[in-house]
Amino acid sequence: MLNRFFGQKPQEDPKKDQAPAQEQAQPAPEQRLNFLGRTRQLFSRLGNTVQETDTITDDLWDELEESLLAADVGPGTTDWLIERLRQRVEEEHMRTGSQVQRALREELASLLGPSSSLRFAKQSPLTVILVIGVNGSGKTTSIAKMAYRLSREGQKVLLAAGDTFRAAAIDQLKEWGERVGVPVISQHPNSDPGAVVYDAIQAAQTRGSDVLIVDTAGRLHTKFNLMEELKKINKVIQKFIPDGPHELLMVIDATTGQNALLQARKFAEDIGLTGVIITKMDSTAKGGFAFAVADDLGVPIKFIGTGEKVENLIPFDPQSFVTALFAQE
Structure with missing residues (x-):
């Protein structure tokens, strides 16, 4: 299991977790x-x-x-x-x-469980977030949305195109990076993901970035190689940032329901997820999937994707979610 490679889980930094006034003025979560x-x-x-x-x-x-x-x-x-x-x-x-x-x-x-916001680094100026997810789950889009949200909250964000086995994944992340105004560090297709992360950390430290979000490969049929790649990526990160990575998030497609849980369970067992992002909640009538995810995986839901726009990623608030489900139309 990769759990032992990921070190201690840092506590949340309350200063970095504060949203600006314009974010706080939004409607109540429910x-x-x-x-x-x-x-x-x-x-x-x-x-x-x-x-x-x-x-x-x-x-x-x-x-x-x-x-x-x-x-x-x-x-x-x-x-x-x-x-x-x-x-x-x-x-x-x-x-x-x-x-x-x-x-x-x-x-x-x-x-x-209780609401769980993103954990930020306390021992280094750079927070590193790894994101995994099977093809088609909305992983790259979720990364872009998260980058957009963090940028609006005052964080200086950098993206790393670590899913090098799909040329389309690199191109898609670059395109999203341009749309949300966040730079992307990448190499050519089939290059070493560890090398991409190395370059990205160097660039992030040179540019004074606050958050580095790393896109990683997530294909289950290459599970062994995927685990080895994650180990290499983790070693590269810890060479420069001993307490990183600070989050390991999996993106799960709500429309695939219980099948997605089988996939997520394997990742959770092997690499020790710190949280999940549930996507496409706007296109399914089965929002109860969130309860199955929390119960089965035992990790917090960090965000819910609710649409295609960059604004359509909201922090998951458990109490508001339950309240909204039982609310009258």
Whole structure:
């Protein structure tokens, strides 16, 4: 496993984590989750049905299970939730559906855990973020969106085109870099990813960059080589930045549902993810996938991608997410 190569996880730097006034003036997180669409309808309808039930019956449990599965919460997480709620009903002597609904919301929020912003370096002036994800997951787009967001928050960002095995990946990152006004360090296709990262760190330190975001290869059929590449990249980073990398994020496509979890689980087992970015949440009715991700992988959700524009990447706030799902239309 690569976990042992990644050193201690640094704590968040509160100074670098502060957003400027224009960012803080944005609508409340739950007001920015209207893209959930049919998932919100499903959960709000479920919440109303449960709440209006005078007694707790087998029909209530059946409908709850069907609704959670329909929202792509996943069979394992759904089973756990139902069992946990049944346990609470007995322990807390619940008698009405409204009590079950309250407990459901509490358990869903607990599954997601506390909000988790990006971790920034404390022992060096440069923060390094590695990003992985299978082809088509929206990895490169998410990197560009994250770079755009960090730039707006006052960070000086540099990108490294470490996915050298796909010429299209290099070109795409360069194109996005131009669009968001962030420079990209790259080499020719099939070059050594470690060499690209070496050049990028040198450039970042010379230019006084605050954050370096590294795009890496993520094809599962080259899993062994991929792990070796990540080891090499990590060694290069730690040669210059002993406490890096500071984040290892995986981009997961929400539209692929439970299949994406199988892929993410392998990465989590082998390299020790620090967080995930869920993309394409605007094009699926199965927003419950977020609960399956948090439950199965045991790492925080950092961002949600909600569209194609560079602004369509929002920090994930668990409590607001649950609140929005049960909100009335």
